[in-house]
Amino acid sequence: MSTPTLELRGVRKVYPGGVEALRGIDLRIDRGELTAIVGPSGSGKTTLLHVMSTLDRPSAGTVMVDGEDASALSEERLAGLRSRRIGFVFQQFFLIDGISAVENVATGLLYHGIPSGERIARATEALDHVGLGHRLDHVPAKLSGGERQRVAIARAIVGRPAIVFADEPTGNLDSRVGTEVMGLLRTLNREGTTMCVITHDRDLADSLPRRVQVRDGQIVGDRRS
Amino acid sequence: MTPTPTSRLLPRDLLRLGALGLRTRRMRAALSVLGIAIGIAALVAVVGISESSRSDLLNQLDSLGTNLLSVAPGQSFAGGEATLPDTARPMIGRITPVREVSEVANLDTTVRRTDYVDENETGGIQVTAVEPGLLETVSGTVAAGTFITPANGAFESVVLGSVAAERLGITDVGTRVYIGNRWFTVVGILEELPLAGDLDRSALVGFPAATRHFGFGERPDTSKIYLRTDPGQVNQVRDVLAATANPDDPSSVDVSRPSDVLEARAAADDALTALFLGLGLVALLVGGIGVANVMVIAVLERRQEIGLRRALGATTRHVGGQFLTESLIMAGLGGLLGVVLGIGVSVAYAAVSGSGILIPAYAPLGGLVAAIGIGAVAGLYPALRAARLSPTDALRGA
Ligand SMILES: Nc1ncnc2c1ncn2[C@@H]1O[C@H](COP(=O)(O)OP(=O)(O)OP(=O)(O)O)[C@@H](O)[C@H]1O
Ligand SMILES: [Mg+2]
Numbered sequence: 001m002s003t004p005t006l007e008l009r010g011v012r013k014v015y016p017g018g019v020e021a022l023r024g025i026d027l028r029i030d031r032g033e034l035t036a037i038v039g040p041s042g043s044g045k046t047t048l049l050h051v052m053s054t055l056d057r058p059s060a061g062t063v064m065v066d067g068e069d070a071s072a073l074s075e076e077r078l079a080g081l082r083s084r085r086i087g088f089v090f091q092q093f094f095l096i097d098g099i100s101a102v103e104n105v106a107t108g109l110l111y112h113g114i115p116s117g118e119r120i121a122r123a124t125e126a127l128d129h130v131g132l133g134h135r136l137d138h139v140p141a142k143l144s145g146g147e148r149q150r151v152a153i154a155r156a157i158v159g160r161p162a163i164v165f166a167d168e169p170t171g172n173l174d175s176r177v178g179t180e181v182m183g184l185l186r187t188l189n190r191e192g193t194t195m196c197v198i199t200h201d202r203d204l205a206d207s208l209p210r211r212v213q214v215r216d217g218q219i220v221g222d223r224r225s
Numbered sequence: 226m227t228p229t230p231t232s233r234l235l236p237r238d239l240l241r242l243g244a245l246g247l248r249t250r251r252m253r254a255a256l257s258v259l260g261i262a263i264g265i266a267a268l269v270a271v272v273g274i275s276e277s278s279r280s281d282l283l284n285q286l287d288s289l290g291t292n293l294l295s296v297a298p299g300q301s302f303a304g305g306e307a308t309l310p311d312t313a314r315p316m317i318g319r320i321t322p323v324r325e326v327s328e329v330a331n332l333d334t335t336v337r338r339t340d341y342v343d344e345n346e347t348g349g350i351q352v353t354a355v356e357p358g359l360l361e362t363v364s365g366t367v368a369a370g371t372f373i374t375p376a377n378g379a380f381e382s383v384v385l386g387s388v389a390a391e392r393l394g395i396t397d398v399g400t401r402v403y404i405g406n407r408w409f410t411v412v413g414i415l416e417e418l419p420l421a422g423d424l425d426r427s428a429l430v431g432f433p434a435a436t437r438h439f440g441f442g443e444r445p446d447t448s449k450i451y452l453r454t455d456p457g458q459v460n461q462v463r464d465v466l467a468a469t470a471n472p473d474d475p476s477s478v479d480v481s482r483p484s485d486v487l488e489a490r491a492a493a494d495d496a497l498t499a500l501f502l503g504l505g506l507v508a509l510l511v512g513g514i515g516v517a518n519v520m521v522i523a524v525l526e527r528r529q530e531i532g533l534r535r536a537l538g539a540t541t542r543h544v545g546g547q548f549l550t551e552s553l554i555m556a557g558l559g560g561l562l563g564v565v566l567g568i569g570v571s572v573a574y575a576a577v578s579g580s581g582i583l584i585p586a587y588a589p590l591g592g593l594v595a596a597i598g599i600g601a602v603a604g605l606y607p608a609l610r611a612a613r614l615s616p617t618d619a620l621r622g623a
Contacts, residue, residue, distance in 0.1 A: 046621070050617045053536070055535070055536060055616045055617050055620070056615075056616075056617045066229075068228070068229060075540065075541065076231055076232070076540055077228075077229065077231060079231070079232040079535070079538050079539060079540040079543075080229050080230055080231035080232045080538065081229045082232075082535075082536060082537070082538045083232045083537060083538020083539075084229050084230060084538070085229060086536075088533075088536045088537070090533075090620070092529070094529055094530075094532075094533040094620075096245075096530060096533075097249055098245065098248060098249035099245065107534075107537060108537060110234065110238060110537065110538075110539075111232040111233065111234055111534075111537060111538035111539050111540075111543065112232075112233065112538075113232075113233025113234065113235055115235070116237070116238065116241075155537075
């Protein structure tokens, strides 16, 4: 069997103050999967995302990304792991004001230490790929919500990460635009990107090939269709 | 499986990131830059202006020489006004390192534009008998005409000091003035005499004429003796002058070195320079606090950007470095602008005051270093705060 792209074993997270947000999560995501993590508000989805994506360390248990044990890595190496292996898409887009769409996408390669010319070339390709080749030089303020999220998606995939995490990617979009953005994520997944979408929206989750249900910090269901 | 490479940020990109933060907040950045610039400009201009005028003064001293001494009668032991004995001049001339000696004698008479002017309206102008060699001894120059010579000194010829000429309203040689009860012809007008300010306010006549018309048959009493010594032996000569001039009562002799006054003026500027340097430092401190303030606000406002960059693979050092660079660029720009402004002010001052320009290299260099140092100090705390921000808190705190 090949190396899982992501593997969590016995992951717990206790916040300072005593809230136990994750209580023993075992989860394995393989290459090429498109997984929804679904659960009601407060169930621990965002906490799980932070731990899976190495932005936060678990209180107990192990997180393996692409075969590498994140808990054994220094902060420096974790940063390297995030820059190469993990892509992020946020509900609020988090684009940087004052620089163009293509420069925002190129920021996804900034911490790879490659020269700016190469970054821009690859960012241009990525923007083309998400259908925004005609918006390269627009600043975020001049883009629609859907366009902004496409720029953010291009930024997440420009470094060809092992896995892309999207936390409520359609949460700030109206339903038509949200559907388009989900369509784009599905297309990218078909082209080979492993993807994990966090959502509280059951309908959206039901439209994806794998659904992991979270409640009170535990996995209560894991179904594939 | 090969281990994942670490994150890297090219130095060029770090600079670009620092500049980006300023580009998107221009007004605020510009104000902070201006604060630093004013402080640095004040420092550079103060140093430039005071060094320029000091070097002017020292150049002047150089050309005037510091080996001129003067001897005058002071207070006698009994308390009355002392006089110098007639032997003073020849005795001083016999001191080996003394090169030139020249004496002057103030005459008890007045100079007037015409005989209609009241005799008591002297205008503060002293009539003084001088020797032909005096001008060279005190490093003076004539603005017009000639000085007293052995030839014209025997007749009714007068040379006016710069202030005397101005007070009498005389600009041309050949004019006549009334001295005592006799017409004298102005044969020369002097430039200012920095080493013998008394003579600026004097009308100078030759000793032969003075003796004939105002000395009642005797040579008038000596009022002051000017002498030049070997430059290396000024102090030795100075030490023996009083006893040489008046062996009976050395304490009644005033000995002075006119160039000391000019040197004191150059030194007095140091105190003023220190004051203005202090003010410049205060301006700089205020500018530095401005930069620190802008940076603290930037870190608060850009939490999400910080969280995003950490998610994209930035290390704590990359994030801290970005904010520190921003602060350094702001302060550096302020420093550059301040140096340019400060040099501009110094040059303008020199042009207006007619002095030379001398801006020592330490002023602009020190200004830049100070600005960058301030930027580092001001940026350190905000940069540390940015670096320490946990990425999950930064991303959640929407
Ligand atoms: N920094 C924190 N410190 C303490 N408790 C926290 C912290 N962050 C989250 N929690 C708690 O942990 C639990 C899980 O929160 P989390 O944000 O992961 O839920 P979620 O499923 O993402 O919710 P939502 O759908 O509302 O975003 C909640 O009870 C929350 O109050
Ligand atoms: Mg959440």
